[in-house]
Amino acid sequence: MGRRSRQRGNADKLQAPTTDYTSPDGEQVLTLRGMLSPRSRAQYARESDPAQARAALNVEDVRARALEFLFERLVERWTINDVPTEGAKPLLARYRAATRDERTWITGVLREHCAEWFPDVQVP
Template identity: 85%
Template sequence: MGRRSRQRGQVDKLEAPTTDYASADGERVLTLRGALSPKSRAEYTRASDPAQARAAANVEDVRARAIEFLFERLVARWVVNEVPTEGAKPLLARYRAATRDERTWITDVLREHCVEWFPDVKVP
């Protein structure tokens, strides 16, 4: 089988639409995906339910995990002071190192995005 034959069977990969959210000071831009699979929605429901949390987890732990879960699934890119971060692992590492103000801003952006794109997903 030649190279052309192998390439004929390939289908263009679909990409979810994205939306950019800039902070008021313009120093941060968060790019969020506009798609969340049914399986991810079900996993989020379990992750955000305090009744299904492990015994040692308190309400704040469940809230933090729910927000981190949405961050992992929805954030495609994060630019801070013109320094872009992309890719799942680097984005999660940057989120975990974020300041309290950055995390508050991210939570607000996730809430705004979910109200518009996923009305059934409630952000704590």
């Protein structure tokens, strides 16, 4: 048995705490992680800083990318009408296809979650 196989079998692996947020209509549940690594925080600071933006980006593009970055890093699961979506690629695809109301709700959830868990992270 190789080293990687032994590591995969480690049942005592630590997991970040999660918090569920239910939409006002009760049809959606967003599960967010309670951990954001220092490296991710530093990368988020760069992504969300309009001064660091490339010339082609405007302020709204920087804001959208910052929200997408937080969504990628914090969302573990998104359940809509009892159908869960998990995994980075499917979650990001669903976020990009979200309606304006869904995005507004998600932005509010990210603000609430970051205020509680990561007071140093400012959500646009």
